[in-house]
Amino acid sequence: MPGYSTPGFDTLALHAGAAPDPATGARAVPIHLTTSFVFESSEHAASLFNMERSGHVYSRISNPTNAVLEERVAALEGGSGAIATASGQAALHLAIATIAGSGSHVVASSALYGGSHNLLHYTMARFGIATTFVRPGDIDAWRAAIRPETKLFFGETLGNPGLDVLDIPQVSALAHEHHLPLLVDSTFTTPWLMRPFEHGADLLYHSATKFLSGHGTVIGGVLVDSGRFDWDAATAATGRFTELTRAYDGFHGMVFSEESTVGAFLLRARREGLRDFGASMSPHTAWLILQGIETLPLRMARHVENTRKVVAFLAAHEKVARVGYPELESHPDHALAKRLLPRGCGSVFSFDLKGSREDGRTFIEALKLFSHLANVGDCRSLVIHPASTTHFRMDDAALARAGIGAGTIRLSIGLEDPDDLIDDLKRALKAAGKATAAPATR
Amino acid sequence: MKIAVPTSTGPVEAYAYTGGQALDATRPCVVFVHGALHDHSVWTLLARWFANHGHCVLAVDLPGHGRSAGAPLSSVEAIADWLLALLSAAGVERAALVGHSMGALIALEAAARAPERASRLVMVGTAYPMAVSTALLDGARDDPLAAIDSVNAFTHSTLASKPSHPGPGAWLHGANRALMRRMQAGQADVNLFLNDFQVCDRYRGGIEAAARVRCPATLVIGERDQMAMAKHAGAIAEALNAPTLVLPVGHALMTEAPDAMLAALRTALGVAPATATA
Numbered sequence: 001m002p003g004y005s006t007p008g009f010d011t012l013a014l015h016a017g018a019a020p021d022p023a024t025g026a027r028a029v030p031i032h033l034t035t036s037f038v039f040e041s042s043e044h045a046a047s048l049f050n051m052e053r054s055g056h057v058y059s060r061i062s063n064p065t066n067a068v069l070e071e072r073v074a075a076l077e078g079g080s081g082a083i084a085t086a087s088g089q090a091a092l093h094l095a096i097a098t099i100a101g102s103g104s105h106v107v108a109s110s111a112l113y114g115g116s117h118n119l120l121h122y123t124m125a126r127f128g129i130a131t132t133f134v135r136p137g138d139i140d141a142w143r144a145a146i147r148p149e150t151k152l153f154f155g156e157t158l159g160n161p162g163l164d165v166l167d168i169p170q171v172s173a174l175a176h177e178h179h180l181p182l183l184v185d186s187t188f189t190t191p192w193l194m195r196p197f198e199h200g201a202d203l204l205y206h207s208a209t210k211f212l213s214g215h216g217t218v219i220g221g222v223l224v225d226s227g228r229f230d231w232d233a234a235t236a237a238t239g240r241f242t243e244l245t246r247a248y249d250g251f252h253g254m255v256f257s258e259e260s261t262v263g264a265f266l267l268r269a270r271r272e273g274l275r276d277f278g279a280s281m282s283p284h285t286a287w288l289i290l291q292g293i294e295t296l297p298l299r300m301a302r303h304v305e306n307t308r309k310v311v312a313f314l315a316a317h318e319k320v321a322r323v324g325y326p327e328l329e330s331h332p333d334h335a336l337a338k339r340l341l342p343r344g345c346g347s348v349f350s351f352d353l354k355g356s357r358e359d360g361r362t363f364i365e366a367l368k369l370f371s372h373l374a375n376v377g378d379c380r381s382l383v384i385h386p387a388s389t390t391h392f393r394m395d396d397a398a399l400a401r402a403g404i405g406a407g408t409i410r411l412s413i414g415l416e417d418p419d420d421l422i423d424d425l426k427r428a429l430k431a432a433g434k435a436t437a438a439p440a441t442r
Numbered sequence: 443m444k445i446a447v448p449t450s451t452g453p454v455e456a457y458a459y460t461g462g463q464a465l466d467a468t469r470p471c472v473v474f475v476h477g478a479l480h481d482h483s484v485w486t487l488l489a490r491w492f493a494n495h496g497h498c499v500l501a502v503d504l505p506g507h508g509r510s511a512g513a514p515l516s517s518v519e520a521i522a523d524w525l526l527a528l529l530s531a532a533g534v535e536r537a538a539l540v541g542h543s544m545g546a547l548i549a550l551e552a553a554a555r556a557p558e559r560a561s562r563l564v565m566v567g568t569a570y571p572m573a574v575s576t577a578l579l580d581g582a583r584d585d586p587l588a589a590i591d592s593v594n595a596f597t598h599s600t601l602a603s604k605p606s607h608p609g610p611g612a613w614l615h616g617a618n619r620a621l622m623r624r625m626q627a628g629q630a631d632v633n634l635f636l637n638d639f640q641v642c643d644r645y646r647g648g649i650e651a652a653a654r655v656r657c658p659a660t661l662v663i664g665e666r667d668q669m670a671m672a673k674h675a676g677a678i679a680e681a682l683n684a685p686t687l688v689l690p691v692g693h694a695l696m697t698e699a700p701d702a703m704l705a706a707l708r709t710a711l712g713v714a715p716a717t718a719t720a
Contacts, residue, residue: 006595017613019602050462052491054605054700062610071606074613080620081612227620232509258459260608261483261508262620270611 009076009192010297017071018290031287032064050252051259061274065283069290073206073222076191076293078198080227081266083274084220084286088187088207089115090279091221095183095203097277098269099243100151102128107145107152109136109166110401111159114391116185117398120154135401136164137333142171146178151240153180157196158188158341161350161386161410162403163326165333165340172200179234187211187377188346192300199340202229203265210377211346213292214299218285223269227262244268299379299415304344306421307413313422314351319359319429321352324403347413348376350386352405359432360385360407366431369416369424381414381421447528449512456528457509458500459486461493465500467533470561472711474501475525477543477567478638479590479622481508484542486608487700488707495713500537502528504548506634507625514629514637518544518645522551526559538562538711542696543670544642547572550678553659554651563659563682564710566703567667567693569674574643582636586626589635594619599666599692607697614697652681659684660710662695662703669693 007015018029037056039045047053056062070082085091096106108120110133120131134141136155153175155166172182181202186194190211196204206212208220235245244264247253251271256264274280292299308327315323322330326337326345337345353360364372370383374390384390386404399405413421443460446453459482472492474485482489482501493499505524506514515521525548529537538561541549546565553560581589598615606612626634652659659682663672670693679686687706691698708714 006591007601012601015601017602019600019604047491047494050490050494051608052487052494053704054487054607054609056605056610064604064610067604067606067610068602070611071602071613074611074616075601078616079613080617083611227617228623230624252462254462259483259486260617261481262617262624263483263608263612266611267608270609 012072012075013296014294016075017068029065029068029287029290032059032283035059051254059283060278060280061270063283063286065290066281066286069281069286069293070222072290072293073191073208073212074224076296077186077204077224078191078195078226079204079224080262082222082224083266083269084208084222084281086221086279086281087219088185088205088209088221089119091205091207091223092116092119092185094269094273094277094279095205095223096124096129096152098265098273099181099241100129101243103149104129105147105150106131106154107142107150108133109155109159109164110134110398111136111162111164111403112156113160113185114386114393117391118393133401136166136171139167139170139174142174146180150178150180153182154184155182156185156188157194158326158346158348159403160188161348161390161408162324163188163331163333163345163349164403165326165336165345167336168196168199168201168340172202175202176200179237179240181229188348189341190296190300192297193304193343193346194341197226197228202226208289209375211300211303212296213289214295214377214379215288215292216375216378216380218288220281220285220289225263225265229265231257231264248272302415303347303413306415306418307344307347307349309418310411310413310421310425311349313425317429319354319433321354321407323349323351325349348410350404350408350410353407353409353432355407355432357406360409362434363409363428363432366428367424368427369420370411376410376412378412379415381416382412384410386410445528445531447524447531449524449527454505454512456505456511457503458482458528458532459489461486461489461491461499461501463493463499465532466498467535469496469498471498471500471534471537473525473529473534473537473539473549474499475539475541475545475548476502476504476507477541477545478642479507479625479635480542481621481625483508483621484696488696488704491704492713498534500529500532500534506629506632508628514632514634516637516641518547518551518641519647521548521641522555525552526556529559535559536561538564540564540566540707541568542566543568543693544572544638547642547645547648550648550655551645551651553657554654557654557656560655560657562657562711563655563684564662564707565659565678565684566662567664567670567695568661568678569670570648570678572642572645572670574639579636579639579643582639583633586633586635587623590619590622590626593669594622596668597693599664599668599698603691603698605700607700614694618694618697648678649681652678655682661686662689662706662710663687664689664691664693664695664698666691667693
């Protein structure tokens with residue numbers, strides 16, 4: 001195995017965390033579909049429970065197949081470790097619940113996936129965790145929102161669905177100035193397009209349902225820690241992170257930051273969060289996501305290549321009012337995207353159709369290759385109308401703050417032949433035009 | 443726990459991890475000494491095991507590292523004196539000294555300076571002399587973060603260490619890089635990387651120290667170690683008349699092979715499985 005130099009991204013995508021199985025010689029990662037693991041002896045059992053030895057006890061807490069996925073994503077992100085979760089939403093919840101509780105406060109970007117907005121605005125509020133939403137590019141608003149009880153800054157690398165580029169260097173610098181960690185949702189970019197830790201983020205997560213797996217068959221999430229945030233220093237300065245820096249009665253009186261200088265966050269997230277909330281990933285799901293990650297570099301390059309062709313087609317089309325893709329000079333974050341996302345801005349973007357809601361409906365229903373569904377990051381191309389689906393709980397003002405109009409259509413460009421995708425769009429745009437021109441008899 | 447260590451300028455606070463148990467100096471004591479740009483956390487699994495199996499444990503943060511205050515010390519001899527002073531301040535008269543890499547040299551020198559206070563000596567991931575290449579020292583001086591990445595790559599022998607440390611899901615390359623960077627960033631006025639590697643490079647008293655050691659000694663080395671190569675451990679093993687236990691790992695023995703390291707340490711410290719108490 002490599003080890004004498006720093007392995008490259010493509011090598012890590014295939015090898016990080018996995019070696020031929022020592023028991024069977026199996027070269028591919030085995031699926032360890034078992035709830036639990038036999039102890040060698042009573043003494044071995046006690047040592048595992050007491051964290052004197054490393055190993056697996058029960059698959060809600062850890063599993064060998066999941067561990068390969070966790071190590072692999074951590075390696076690709078340049079992190080210190082990771083935890084696989086039941087979904088991306090479970091990863092976000094685990095991140096927040098590990099360091100926040102009743103009375104805590106989060107400052108979050110307003111350009112979020114609708115589900116994340118729901119979790120923060122409605123559900124976490126019910127558990128006493130408040131959130132202030134700010135425009136991701138308004139650094140003064142981030143600063144003004146900080147309270148003594150603030151525990152976390154949170155945003156998406158590319159905001160959903162307007163693709164606002166989060167200025168991670170700027171926002172993380174402000175967070176660190178106030179001894180706060182920055183968590184980012186890195187789902188749209190994947191580590192192939194951007195490694196947020198290199199720009200200052202402290203924690204990140206993926207909905208692995210999307211590009212990491214790529215095949216659209218499983219739901220999963222991965223929470224990754226950079227290992228860089230100094231919880232002890234932050235606690236000393238602000239008193240904020242005693243969850244990680246003071247003895248925890250719920251686990252042997254352990255002080256997590258003493259147990260692991262750079263792994264305290266993940267220790268508590270696993271030993272408390274997975275144990276008590278239980279939103280763990282099935283080993284079969286972990287295995288399927290690993291199959292996807294093996295080809296992540298190849299797929300992401302093709303996703304971006306196809307997207308650029310589709311974006312160019314739409315931007316020049318008379319029925320299209322606006323294309324929101326940061327590689328276009330018209331996008332407000334174009335300069336930032338050039339700096340932070342030189343490999344491309346992913347394959348999810350939105351555009352505004354000229355015409356009525358009826359035109360939008362006709363357009364979506366006329367598409368044949370694009371599938372109308374609520375997902376992104378599939379190898380197949382997808383389409384959705386955010387205002388009536390993913391973001392339907394947001395009122396008009398919140399929609400406007402997130403950059404969503406009534407006629408906004410979101411595309412997720414897959415790996416098909418790009419000419420076929422453009423033909424499909426061309427046909428649907430023509431149908432939408434006919435909908436406007438036709439007499440209103442329907 | 444915090445320990446006030448007397449120095450020529452007055453007491454300076456040091457930190458030692460005690461394995462999750464209160465320090466009881468009446469028990470057989472094991473002292474763990476970390477290597478360059480590390481802290482106590484490379485030992486926590488092993489420290490917890492010994493602390494829960496009848497031992498008094500101190501996994502120290504060396505001066506200027508992690509939670510210990512004070513400036514980093516610049517020689518193996520000075521750090522050995524500090525270690526002995528720390529043990530006295532903690533009320534520990536005699537202990538088994540276990541060190542990794544630079545820490546192995548410190549444990550050796552401490553066992554030589556106070557032979558009556560060392561019950562056992564275990565040198566992990568060690569070589570003697572522990573010469574550091576001019577290129578690496580230059581790198582440490584001119585571009586320490588890049589040099590950390592280089593050392594981190596040479597420290598690990600695989601991309602898939604199981605069951606990982608401190609638990610499943612930890613990516614050892616990333617965690618070690620983060621730890622080394624954290625230690626480096628903790629010193630505003632001193633290039634800790636350069637300091638620690640110079641400490642290793644300059645130490646010349648190993649063979650003489652070995653002659654003064656009176657306790658049983660053991661070497662535990664990684665057969666794929668690229669930082670302290672196994673072939674360079676023979677002279678010090680011979681001088682100590684120490685058996686050498688070879689593990690199929692690289693320089694990061696405690697994190698790449700925590701179970702094998704526990705077995706090796708039990709052998710080296712004379713803690714046989716049959717006598718262990720859960």
